[in-house]
Amino acid sequence: MYLLGCDIGSSSIKASIVNSETGLTIASDFYPKEEAAIKAIRPGWAEQDPDEWWEHLKMAVRGAVAEADIRGEDIRAVGISYQMHGLVLVDRQMKALRPSIIWCDSRAVPYGEKAFRAIGEDYCLSHLLNSPGNFTAAKLAWVRENEPRLFESVCKFMLPGDFIAMRMTGEAVTTVSGLSEGIFWDFRNNRVSDEVMEYFGFDGELIPDIRPTFGIQGELTAHAAGELGLKKGTPIAYRAGDQPNNALSLGVLNPGEVAATAGTSGVVYGVNGSVGYDPLSRVNTFAHVNHSDRETRLGVLLCINGAGILNSWIKRNAALEGIGYEALNRMAAGVPIGSEGLSILPFGNGAERMLENRESDCSIHGINFNIHHSGHLARAAQEGIVFSFRYGMDILNETGIDIRIIRAGNANMFLSPLFREALAATTDVVIELYDTNGAAGAAKGAGIGAGIYSSAAEAFASLKKIEVTEPDALVRDKYLDAYSRWKNLLHRSQA
Numbered sequence: 001m002y003l004l005g006c007d008i009g010s011s012s013i014k015a016s017i018v019n020s021e022t023g024l025t026i027a028s029d030f031y032p033k034e035e036a037a038i039k040a041i042r043p044g045w046a047e048q049d050p051d052e053w054w055e056h057l058k059m060a061v062r063g064a065v066a067e068a069d070i071r072g073e074d075i076r077a078v079g080i081s082y083q084m085h086g087l088v089l090v091d092r093q094m095k096a097l098r099p100s101i102i103w104c105d106s107r108a109v110p111y112g113e114k115a116f117r118a119i120g121e122d123y124c125l126s127h128l129l130n131s132p133g134n135f136t137a138a139k140l141a142w143v144r145e146n147e148p149r150l151f152e153s154v155c156k157f158m159l160p161g162d163f164i165a166m167r168m169t170g171e172a173v174t175t176v177s178g179l180s181e182g183i184f185w186d187f188r189n190n191r192v193s194d195e196v197m198e199y200f201g202f203d204g205e206l207i208p209d210i211r212p213t214f215g216i217q218g219e220l221t222a223h224a225a226g227e228l229g230l231k232k233g234t235p236i237a238y239r240a241g242d243q244p245n246n247a248l249s250l251g252v253l254n255p256g257e258v259a260a261t262a263g264t265s266g267v268v269y270g271v272n273g274s275v276g277y278d279p280l281s282r283v284n285t286f287a288h289v290n291h292s293d294r295e296t297r298l299g300v301l302l303c304i305n306g307a308g309i310l311n312s313w314i315k316r317n318a319a320l321e322g323i324g325y326e327a328l329n330r331m332a333a334g335v336p337i338g339s340e341g342l343s344i345l346p347f348g349n350g351a352e353r354m355l356e357n358r359e360s361d362c363s364i365h366g367i368n369f370n371i372h373h374s375g376h377l378a379r380a381a382q383e384g385i386v387f388s389f390r391y392g393m394d395i396l397n398e399t400g401i402d403i404r405i406i407r408a409g410n411a412n413m414f415l416s417p418l419f420r421e422a423l424a425a426t427t428d429v430v431i432e433l434y435d436t437n438g439a440a441g442a443a444k445g446a447g448i449g450a451g452i453y454s455s456a457a458e459a460f461a462s463l464k465k466i467e468v469t470e471p472d473a474l475v476r477d478k479y480l481d482a483y484s485r486w487k488n489l490l491h492r493s494q495a
Contacts, residue, residue, distance in 0.1 A: 001452065003067070004061065004075045004230070008082040008160050009242065010102055011035045012265050014370055015060040016439035020076065020452050023462030025440045029063030031056040032348065039099065044106035044359055046350060047099035050088050050163050057164065061228045062398045067086040068159055073231035078168070078220070079238035079446030081245035081438045084181050087139040092155045094166055098147070101139045102160075104265070104305050104350035106342040109357050111145075112138035112183075116281075118302075119199050127188045129180075129298070131281035132196070134351055136182030141200045156208050161239050168228075168236055169218025172208040179210070180287040181241050187275060190293045205444030208273060212229030213289050214238055214449035237449030242438055243269045244289045244299050249441025250407040251460045253290050253297070257416060260406045261412035265349070266307030266385060268393055270401035271300045282395050289445070290456070300401050303353055306346035307385050309412050313348075313362075318377045329416045332378035337422075340484035341366045342376045343489055344384035354392045355494065365489050383479075385413065386422040387486040393427055405430045409437050410466060420469040426479045431469040 001021060007014040014030040037057070039047045065072055090096055099423065101107070112132035113260040116124055133137050136159065146152045156172045166172050179185040179192065184207070186193040211217045217236045225232040240248065240266055247259040247269050255273030258267075273296055277285050280340060282303045291297040313326050323331075347355065348362030364380070393403055406423075408414045410433050424431050444459040453459040 002070060002075045002448045003355065003443040003452070004078045005439040005446065006057060006061070006078065006080050006164065006440065007242065007437070007439040008057070008080065008164055009263070010038060010048065010083045013053055013060050014070070014437065014439040015057070015064040015441055016437060017064050017070070017075070018150045018443040020223070020441055020447050023444070023459070027068035028066045028437070029060045029067060029437065031059040033266065038102065044350060046102050046105040048102055050096045050100045052285060053160065053164060054167050058227050061230070065229055069283060072229040074222060075230055075234060076452060077235050077237040077450035078444035079442035080161045080164055080236065080321065080483060081240060081242050081442040082159065082164065084159070084241035084243060085135050086160045086289065087136050088142065088160060088163040089154045090156055090158065090163070090166070090172070091153050094170070094172065096163070097150055097153055100160060101242060105139070106351035106359050107138065108138035109139040109351050114356070115141070115199055116432065119195050123195060125277050125279065127186045128183050128193060129187055129275065129277045129285040130183055132183045133281055133353065133357060137184055137196055140202065140438040144201065145186070148454055154206060157206050158208060159241070161241070162208060165217060165236050165239060168220050168224045170221050171218045173211045173217055174208040175211060175213050175239055177213050177240055177244060177287040177289060177291065179207070179298050185243040185287065193345070213240055214445065216449070228292070235450055238445030239290050240445065241365060243267050243301055243321065244286070245441050246409065247271065247458065248437050248445055249287050249409065249436045249438055251456070251463055252407060253288070253456055258401065258403050258406050260408045262307050262385065262419070263411070264307065264309045268302040268389065270300045270396060270403065272300050272400065276399055278395060281357055282356060282393065283399060284353065292452060300399055302364045302396050304385070304388045304392060305349040305352055308386070309349050310344070310346040310362060310381050310385060311413060314378055314381045325415070328378050329418055330381055331375040333418050335375045335379040337478040339376050339380035339383060340371055341368065342372050342380040343482070343486045344380045345486070345490055345493060346381065346384045346388055354395060360493065363493065370420055373436045378425070379418070382413070382416065382419050383422055383482060385417065386426055387483045389423060390426045390483060391487065391490070403427070403429055405432060407432045407434060412435055421475070422479060424469045424471045425476045426483055428471045428476070430471070432465055433467040433469070435464045435466050435468040469477070
């Protein structure tokens with residue numbers, strides 16, 4: 001018996017197949033093989049074609065099924081993880097009307113800030129747990145004002161995972177977790193926020209039907225099953241944004257547990273058992289995968305837009321052609337801690353929430369032409385990303401998230417020993433590395449939703465810890481000196 005997990009990322013679409021009896025991932029594939037393009041036709045904009053996600057998903061699923069050497073009909077349930085906060089608009093024929101405005105697009109910041117003042121800061125923070133900021137509701141408001149003729153044709157708005165599920169099942173549905181990440185959910189009254197809908201002038205018919213995060217959300221149509229190489233009627237049994245899903249993948253479900261990722265963006269995600277929020281909305285609070293009106297489980301999310309995308313930029317533009325990430329890590333490791341005075345602020349990928357939605361550029365400071373080379377740039381990039389994690393984690397601590405252990409998947413920047421060492425030393429936190437990924441987590445989520453597993457504990461019993469990085473007291477002072485220099489540069493840049 002097998003489970004399929006699909007992870008709809010901004011850099012690639014991933015598919016993993018899990019043997020439900022052993023809990024082991026038997027095959028994975030992703031597409032495209034090079035990082036997917038993000039279209040930025042204006043400064044601060046970021047869009048992707050949702051129909052391309054579907055095309056890439058077909059390739060990834062078929063590749064994973066072939067690698068597993070199983071029949072598509074052997075897959076019993078499908079789970080979906082997806083890039084959060086995006087906006088997809090479809091017409092009555094369920095066709096996408098425009099490119100998706102994705103998570104790192106900054107155009108809607110003024111709409112969210114205006115709504116925060118007009119609806120009322122106290123209401124937004126106590127009911128929505130966030131400012132409307134640059135999230136999905138504000139993006140929909142931008143379309144309503146700037147593309148009014150297109151807006152008249154909108155039948156439903158969706159998050160990226162909703163769109164993929166709709167292509168699979170023919171049904172437009174969403175989840176409470178998804179609506180909360182779009183800043184549509186009223187936590188105090190446990191319903192869609194009338195105040196948000198009325199302020200922006202949105203008709204309630206625009207919202208898809210609400211289904212549980214774990215549970216049958218629809219079944220594969222004959223057409224979709226044929227395109228994916230699967231069986232008609234296979235249930236879609238789980239859906240969540242990539243960060244709540246990553247937390248699930250790592251067994252982070254209870255108050256005080258913390259997960260992290262460092263892909264295109266960097267995220268630290270802690271679970272809270274009581275309602276709380278950051279008054280400045282520098283970190284954000286959403287419904288976790290196991291949140292209910294009976295048991296409060298909220299995910300407090302620190303997001304740093306400029307993380308792995310900086311490392312990728314360094315590899316493409318500052319390293320010799322053909323250099324891969326492992327070689328780049330070795331180059332960085334050959335440079336002393338602190339990069340001999342070189343510092344990089346990694347904020348060049350849209351408005352940064354932890355900087356109060358300021359859209360800051362990436363900047364490099366302290367270059368000495370007689371000392372620094374590409375290895376210094378590689379190290380300063382990784383240190384700059386680590387320092388942005390530390391800066392944001394201090395904000396998380398202010399909200400009551402006491403971070404002592406971070407769980408992370410063995411992927412992206414956590415593959416770098418230097419990154420793990422620097423993060424542990426700079427934050428005085430233990431880093432636990434696990435052999436998992438978001439697509440595998442979504443597959444097990446589907447197993448829970450389809451009733452194949454009785455609980456998350458059963459689903460993730462096979463989760464394997466593969467490495468632990470303890471804070472190294474011998475290097476801590478050197479990292480803290482470099483962090484102090486970096487933080488001073490950040491404050492000056494924000495003045």
